[in-house]
Amino acid sequence: MDTLLAMVEGFMYPNEVELQWSVLIVLYPYITGLVAGAFILASLERVFNVEAVKPTYRLALLTALAFLVVAPLPLQLHLGHPERSFQMYLTPKTDSAMAMFGFVYLWYLMAVLVLEIWLDYRRDIVLKARSSTGFVRGFYQVLALGSDNISPRSLEIDERLGRFITIVGIPSAFLLHGYVGFLFGSVKANPWWSTPLMPVVFLFSAIVSGIALVMLVYMVVSRLRGKPIDMRCLDTIARYLLYAFIIDFSLEMLDLIHRMYEADESFKSLDFMVKSRLFVSQILIQIIFGTLLPLGLLALTQVVRLTEMARKNIYAIAGVLTLIGIFAMRWNVVIGGQLFSKSFLGYTVYKMDFATREGMLPAIILMVAPFFILWGLIRILPPWGDDAPPSTVDTE
Amino acid sequence: MRELFKDKEHLVRMAGLFGVGLLVFVVLRGVLIPADFGDLGHYRASALDDNSSVELRFAGRAACELCHDDVAAERAKSAHRSIACEACHGALAVHADNPEAVFPERPEATPLCVACHEANVTKPAWFPTVIPDEHSEGEACDECHMPHAPGFEEVGSDG
Amino acid sequence: MTVNRRQFVLASGKYLVMSAAASRAVGYVLAGSPERAPGYSAHDHWWAMAIDIDLCIGCGGCVRACKEENDVPLEPFFFRTWVERYHVPEGDIEHPMVDSPNGGYDGFPERYREGDGSKNFFVPKLCNHCAHSPCVQVCPVGATFESPDGVVLVDKDYCLGCRYCVQACPYGCRFIDPRTHSVDKCSLCYHRITKGLTTACCEVCPTGARTLGDLKDPSDPIHEFLRTNMVQVLKPQMATGAKVYYADLDGSVR
Structure with a gap:
């Protein structure tokens, strides 16, 4: 710990x-951002009837669910008293931004995602239950809540309700991630965080990261299954990614320009931080490699006629860079916001441990876990219709 | 009517599940919220008692002077009159509780004097400071200055 | 000097003729065990602190007393109160040089020279016991709160350790106690002030640079302090309703 003191530059308040x-x-806003973004992509198809992205609809929903299940874990692991976290549900303080997390989370998980997925998959679940035996049959019967009814009328009701939930879901997804942005944006003590743009920037970067994630998952899954990629779908997703990215980048630039032009009491301190201790993660990784490069690559596919292979490669590279860039953005917000002193007179360092409770190892595990959960979800609820059991729909 | 309900039955079951979940939540809340929460504000009222029942370490000047009234009288006119006993003698609530069982050691004077009176640019100009090595050439401070009454005119009056 | 039983009994006699408040305070001290303060009515007080910059000599007595009285970890990352040394090159209030070696616990070894045209002074810091505390606002569960007598307190047994309050405090007054994993901060010696004693830091301050005050008590000297001095709070732009008032606070202090 004394080495930490030696690395302090200038003056920090001792605490x-x-x-x-x-x-x-850092993971918390990153993961919830992926959830919100994936869901919003899925909603596009359903609410705005974008047929082109249909092949990723269910995949996006399952991706959102897989990540949402993991989202509270980094918070839980970070608490000094994880065993007391349920108090958030007992005595939430209404004027605390954080108190609402539990409720926003539960609402989004149960009332939106789980319900929407259940309604969308109900026909598949019932068919699975009918065509299997023993334990598997029982499992799917439980998932179907013991109902065997997939009459056209019931499915039509599901469809209408599902659409309604999606419509409610979009503002909910906005709420989930805009809320995370507010959590930081409302800390008036911290000028690096305190800006009303924060929730909006978080929201659009969430959409960007979610779209990039679903795009990559779709490409990888298609390759693993040996199925051809639907290029109309992929091109459309990439186009949405570009549009969302342009908005996101404009907002971040607006924030930056505003800060530079106003140059308030904190500016010199923050400016120095960005040029020194945050240079690699902010300027290089976030802005140049994580934003400008993928933006340029995606824009290229819009203006130049490229082969299918070239486009796939570009999308893959742009997608990965985007995910890295958005992660760097979360890093720079969360870690960057703590590297400078609130006296604006000095800087400290962040030493990441490896195998401790808040170290790199649990972070990696938490980041990998959603993919395993997604794999499991795909096994239970295959998102593609092409290998569904032979249709035995009773027409009554 | 029954036909109509049939196609919504699965939704009713799901709604039931949500209802049960909600009920469990409400009941658990009722059971688990601390009884005194919210009595005075959005906190456990007993937290005030928790905060006020911490053990005392510094007894406070009044407790010292209860017994040591002779020292109090001696210091009453000295330049050090406003300094509390425990500023130099350390936290002694244990001694005040039990004067016979716990008896403090008399502290060494010089380091205590230096802690305040060593020259330092940042100290306010009105405060008397010295460069200890130049001032006393290694002599202990209490060879000349009595801590309870440090002025020269009072030297020797500290019995 | 030794106090024998006879003297002690005599002293107890004096105890009877002390003022009611003082004797109550001493009563708690002599009781010997940690006790609540049942006779204390929180609604009759509104606590604050007055700090006179020109009286602080940077001895660090308050820092040491605070750590002892409140069992604060001794590592240099945990302080309920600390002292900062300011060195302001002439006219440059935007770029003061500030340090606080071990929070001032061991005093301040000289590092500046006389006559370089600079301005030098000490600034004791502690929780400002804000009336509109940003830390209280953000606590998700009500584990930190403003008491009826104007003290920002922590409920250690209810704290989640989420650290949002640490982020929200503009003054850097909060830390996580590595032993309890709950947040900790200046309690304004709530266990003392509710028993008629002053805080540990004020008790040991040799120059009276810091004084506890009760704003609801019209006879409290803090009223004169506020009336007769040019007074400022830290970071007034934060509008936190800070109740630690500084006399002669320089514009360079943040």
Whole structure:
């Protein structure tokens, strides 16, 4: 810990030297952002009837669910008293931004995602239950809540209700991630965080990261299954990614220009931080490699006629860069916001441990876990219709 | 009517599940919220008692002077009259509780004097400071200055 | 000097003729065990602190007393109160040089020279016990709160350790106690002030640079302090309703 003191530059308030929020709190907005983004992509198809992205509809929903299940874990792991977290549900303080997390999370998980997926998959679930035996049959019967009814009328009701939930779901997804942005944006003590743009920037970067994730998952899954990629779908998703990215980048630039032009009391301190301790993660990784490069690549596919193979490669590279860039953005917000002193007179460092509770290892595990959950979800609820059991729909 | 319901039955079951979940939540909340929460504000009222029942370490000047009234009288006119006993003698609530069982050691004077009176650019100009090595050439401070009454005119009056 | 039983009994006699408040305070001290303060009515007080910059000599006595009284971890990352040394090159209030070695616990070894045209002074810091505390606002469960007598307190047994309050405090007054994993901060020695004693830091301050005050008590000297001095709070632009008032606070202090 004394080495930490030696790395402090200038003056920090003594209690500020050690960082409070670790890499786990970087993961939290990153993961919820992926959830919100994936869901919004799925909603496009359903609410706005974009037929082209239909092949990714269910995949996007399952991706959102897989990540949403993991989303609270980094928070839980980071708490000094994880065993007390249920108090958030007992005595939430209404004027605390954080208190609402549990409720927003539960609402989004149960009332939106789980319900929408259930309604959409109900026919498949019932058919699976009918065509299987023993334990598997029982499992799907439980999932179907013991109902065997997939009459056209019931499915039509499901469809209408599902559409309604999607419509409710879009503002809910906005709420989920805009809320995460507000959590940071409302801390008036911290000028790096405190801006009303924060929720909006978080929201659009969430949409960007979610679209990129679903795009990549779709490409990887198609390759693993040995199925051809629907290029009309992929091109459409990439186009949405580009549009969302342009909005996101404009907002971030607006924030930056505003800060530079206003140059308030905190500006010199923050400016120095960005040019020194955050240079690699902010300027290089986030802005140049994580934003400008993928933006350029995606724009290229819009103006130049490229072969299918070239487009796929470009999308894959742009997607990966985007995910890295958005992660760097979360890092720079969360970690960057704690590297400077609130006295604006000094800087500290973040030393990431490896195999501790808040170290790199749990962070990696938490980041990999959603993919395993997604794999499991895909096994249980295959998102593609082509290998569904032979249709035995009773027409009554 | 029954036909109409049939195609919504699965939704009713799902709604039932949500209802049960909600009920469990409400009941658990009722059971688990601390009884005194919210009595005074959005917190456990007993947290005030928790905060006020911490053990005392510094007894406070009044407790010292209860017994040591002779020292109090001696210091009453000295330049050090406003300094509390425990500023130099350390936290002694244990001694105040039990004067015979716990007896403090008399602290060494010089380091205590230096802690305040060593010259330092940042100290306010009105405050008397010295460069200890130049001032006393290694002599202990209490060879000349009595801590309870440090002025020269009072030297020797500290019995 | 030794106090024998006879003297102690005599002293107890004096105890009877002390003022009611003082004797109550001493009563708690002599009781010997941690106790609540049942006779204390929180609604009759509104606590604040007055700090006179020109009286602070940077001895660090308050820092040491605070750590002892409140069992604060001794590592240099945990302080309920600390002292900062300011060195302001002439006229440059935007770029003061500030340090606080071990929070001032061991005093301040000289590092500046006389006559370089600079301005030098010490600034004791502690929780400002804000009336509109940003830390209280963000606590998700009500584990930190403003008491009826104007003290921002922590409920250690209810704290989640989420650290949002640490982020929200503009003054850097909060830390996570590595032993309890709950947040900790200045309690304004709530266990003392509710028993008629002053805080540990004020008790040991040799120059009276810091004084506890009760704004609801019209006879409290803090009223004169506020009336007769040019007074400022830290970071007034934060509008936190800070109740630690500084006399002669320089514009360079943040």
